[in-house]
Amino acid sequence: MPNPKISRRNLLGSAAAAGGLATVFGPWKHNRVYAASSDKPIKIGITSDASGQYANSGASDRRGMLMAIEEANARGGVLGRKVEHVHIDTETTPATGSRVAERLITREECGFLIGAVSSGVANAISQVAQRYGVIYLNTNSSSPTESGENCHRVKFVWDGNGANFSKAAIKNSLDAYGGDVMLVTNDYVWGHDTAKATRSLVDQYGGSIVDEILVPQGTRDFSATLLKLQQAGPNVVAAAVGGDDQIALRQQVAQLGMGDKMAWINNQQDWPDVYGLPLDNLFGVFGTTWYYGLDLPGVKEFVQRYQEMYPDTGMRVPGNVFYNGYMATKNLLDAIERAGTTNNIAVIKELEGHVMTAEERMQHHDAVIDPNTHQVQQTIYLATANEAPKEDDDMFKILTQSDPEEVRDQNSIGACNLESYEDTPTFDA
Amino acid sequence: MIQLIPHIINGLTLGLLFALIALGFTLIVGVMEVINLAHGAMFALGAYFAMTTIGGGWFAGTEFGTWWLSLPIGVRYAVGVVVGPLLAACAGMVLELCLRPTYGKAPLYGLLLTFGAGLVIEELIRHYWGTGEQSLTVPQSINGAFFMAGLIFSKYKFFAAAFAIVAIFGVWAFLEKTPYGAIIKAGAHDSEMVRALGYDLAKLRLLIFGFGAALAALAGIAMAPIWGLRPHLGIDVIIPAFLIIVIGGVGSFWGAVIAAVLVGLAVGITGAYAPAWSMLSMYLLLIAIVGFRSRGLMGRKSALEN
Numbered sequence: 001m002p003n004p005k006i007s008r009r010n011l012l013g014s015a016a017a018a019g020g021l022a023t024v025f026g027p028w029k030h031n032r033v034y035a036a037s038s039d040k041p042i043k044i045g046i047t048s049d050a051s052g053q054y055a056n057s058g059a060s061d062r063r064g065m066l067m068a069i070e071e072a073n074a075r076g077g078v079l080g081r082k083v084e085h086v087h088i089d090t091e092t093t094p095a096t097g098s099r100v101a102e103r104l105i106t107r108e109e110c111g112f113l114i115g116a117v118s119s120g121v122a123n124a125i126s127q128v129a130q131r132y133g134v135i136y137l138n139t140n141s142s143s144p145t146e147s148g149e150n151c152h153r154v155k156f157v158w159d160g161n162g163a164n165f166s167k168a169a170i171k172n173s174l175d176a177y178g179g180d181v182m183l184v185t186n187d188y189v190w191g192h193d194t195a196k197a198t199r200s201l202v203d204q205y206g207g208s209i210v211d212e213i214l215v216p217q218g219t220r221d222f223s224a225t226l227l228k229l230q231q232a233g234p235n236v237v238a239a240a241v242g243g244d245d246q247i248a249l250r251q252q253v254a255q256l257g258m259g260d261k262m263a264w265i266n267n268q269q270d271w272p273d274v275y276g277l278p279l280d281n282l283f284g285v286f287g288t289t290w291y292y293g294l295d296l297p298g299v300k301e302f303v304q305r306y307q308e309m310y311p312d313t314g315m316r317v318p319g320n321v322f323y324n325g326y327m328a329t330k331n332l333l334d335a336i337e338r339a340g341t342t343n344n345i346a347v348i349k350e351l352e353g354h355v356m357t358a359e360e361r362m363q364h365h366d367a368v369i370d371p372n373t374h375q376v377q378q379t380i381y382l383a384t385a386n387e388a389p390k391e392d393d394d395m396f397k398i399l400t401q402s403d404p405e406e407v408r409d410q411n412s413i414g415a416c417n418l419e420s421y422e423d424t425p426t427f428d429a
Numbered sequence: 430m431i432q433l434i435p436h437i438i439n440g441l442t443l444g445l446l447f448a449l450i451a452l453g454f455t456l457i458v459g460v461m462e463v464i465n466l467a468h469g470a471m472f473a474l475g476a477y478f479a480m481t482t483i484g485g486g487w488f489a490g491t492e493f494g495t496w497w498l499s500l501p502i503g504v505r506y507a508v509g510v511v512v513g514p515l516l517a518a519c520a521g522m523v524l525e526l527c528l529r530p531t532y533g534k535a536p537l538y539g540l541l542l543t544f545g546a547g548l549v550i551e552e553l554i555r556h557y558w559g560t561g562e563q564s565l566t567v568p569q570s571i572n573g574a575f576f577m578a579g580l581i582f583s584k585y586k587f588f589a590a591a592f593a594i595v596a597i598f599g600v601w602a603f604l605e606k607t608p609y610g611a612i613i614k615a616g617a618h619d620s621e622m623v624r625a626l627g628y629d630l631a632k633l634r635l636l637i638f639g640f641g642a643a644l645a646a647l648a649g650i651a652m653a654p655i656w657g658l659r660p661h662l663g664i665d666v667i668i669p670a671f672l673i674i675v676i677g678g679v680g681s682f683w684g685a686v687i688a689a690v691l692v693g694l695a696v697g698i699t700g701a702y703a704p705a706w707s708m709l710s711m712y713l714l715l716i717a718i719v720g721f722r723s724r725g726l727m728g729r730k731s732a733l734e735n
Contacts, residue, residue: 055661059560187705214705220656220665223439223586224700224707230580231432244665247562247657255583255654256574276561314559 052092064325111429259283271319444693469663475646521642678728
């Protein structure tokens with residue numbers, strides 16, 4: 001029979017083993033400190049796409065972030081600390097987005113993550129970010145679920161979403177062209193969520209959905225879709241097709257001259273997707289959050305700063321994707337400065353409910369970061385092709401501008417359930 | 430049924446365009462047993478070369494450039510269709526020279542090298558032409574739409590399909606009716622024997638690679654007005670091209686053409702009736718055909734099967 005006597009050595013050994021296990025498996029929340037000294041740079045992980053469907057928009061998004069970072073460093077940094085960045089390509093793929101986020105947080109020790117165009121990727125990144133408590137700015141993805149059921153305490157959504165854009169466009173189109181609407185939907189989260197928002201608005205305004213054509217991501221030939229549209233003959237086509245798919249669709253609609261055969265609502269039009277294309281590719285009406293031709297204070301100077309920083313880029317003027325990347329990054333850095341700390345919870349509280357003046361945003365109305373959904377409520381513009389451009393780049397004609405309250409996505413408010421501060425790991429970046 | 434006819438026509442035209450994409454790929458795989466993952470990059474490069482030729486970008490700001498732009502678009506387009514593939518053929522031949530140290534080694538070396546070359550070409554395109562979307566201008570006479578049975582069809586797509594038919598028969602005639610084609614086919618069958626008969630195998634491989642790249646470029650020029658033109662355009666090509674040659678049987682010319690038409694029909698018809706499945710349909714076709722006939726529709730019988 002073994003000796004039941006508990007020796008001091010055994011007791012100490014057991015205590016050490018229990019402590020070790022508890023550290024690994026215990027329920028305690030880890031509070032990390034990345035930066036103890038003020039000379040350590042603030043490190044931002046850029047999670048924009050450099051390949052895949054949104055490679056082009058990802059590059060524009062990134063340029064916006066880099067300009068904001070450079071401007072902050074030129075002012076002497078943030079809290080006296082230099083701002084550094086690391087970029088890893090998220091490949092427009094959610095699984096890659098998760099891996100990139102994990103690596104940027106755990107290996108590169110980035111205290112903040114910024115960037116997305118695809119909602120699937122943004123959702124994947126934000127799940128990882130929430131697990132570590134790292135603030136993540138979804139700059140350019142527009143699925144309503146991003147600030148609805150997929151919202152997170154650490155995530156802030158800077159673009160207008162599908163519901164905002166639909167609200168701005170649907171009623172006008174139904175009144176003008178008739179109530180039979182056909183949906184052309186990219187077969188992934190943003191497409192589905194935008195189509196859902198459109199359906200509900202069409203119902204609300206007395207229209208009816210004739211049919212929905214689901215377009216898989218990566219589709220390059222839209223002939224079957226366009227034939228089907230002709231056979232169905234709807235009054236209005238509400239398209240939620242993005243990135244390279246949308247470029248191919250536009251090109252093929254323009255070739256067939258179908259742009260004016262039925263009323264097209266292209267939910268949102270990202271500038272990098274159309275820049276440099278012939279004007280007949282820009283058929284129908286579409287939403288945007290910003291245009292370089294807005295006659296507002298600060299716009300000209302902003303364009304000039306862009307041109308000075310990127311003299312060689314083929315895109316001579318900034319668009320909405322660049323704008324969102326810039327605004328998100330700038331406002332994050334400003335929030336850190338206002339908070340006087342890089343503690344994530346303090347910065348989150350600074351961002352929540354923060355009001356940005358119209359002048360600061362270079363938009364027609366003040367914008368606010370909704371504290372309940374973390375989406376920026378902002379002016380939404382409805383635009384179409386500019387038949388009388390002042391210069392080559394002047395491609396859009398702004399038709400209307402909507403107050404943020406008029407186009408607010410009410411469904412997100414009910415669907416979003418932010419994690420509590422207590423359930424969000426805290427740390428100083 | 431009547432409603433189905435436009436979709437069948439659409440599938441056939443799409444299939445012919447897929448065949449054009451797969452031709453150069455199958456030629457290189459069949460003759461050299463190299464899976465050229467830079468094929469997509471050559472596809473994009475050819476389209477960019479043609480675009481710059483048509484738009485006069487090579488000699489912008491010169492007197493010649495002004496004269497060039499004063500020529501009718503049809504003439505410039507025709508020149509672009511020749512210059513683009515020729516320049517891409519040169520790039521293809523440079524790639525073949527780089528590939529030489531990998532001959533006789535594990536296939537992975539060639540695979541990695543062509544994969545890397547594809548990335549380099551894509552970056553070069555990005556550097557020279559920029560990251561944004563571009564457009565390849567086509568003559569007005571083949572642009573726009575026409576009506577058939579009350580539906581609108583694209584003139585250009587039919588032109589591109591006709592162009593693909595001409596290219597397919599041109600390549601077939603070259604392989605079947607010329608002594609060069611005979612040497613290429615013999616090289617695919619037994620390269621050692623071809624060498625023993627006194628033919629320069631190195632030159633033959635150079636020619637094949639150049640020819641394959643030129644065909645990729647031709648396909649790129651045909652497809653750019655439909656798919657758009659951007660640096661990573663080539664990525665859209667590799668998977669369908671690879672799939673088509675596997676369905677058709679590796680190295681089989683007509684196998685590739687038939688497989689391409691089947692893929693086109695599958696994508697076109699599912700695009701109409703089950704659009705969410707349209708991209709997946711080509712993979713299902715692959716599983717269905719390779720599941721029953723592992724060497725593809727017209728692939729050569731393996732020695733192991735005897």
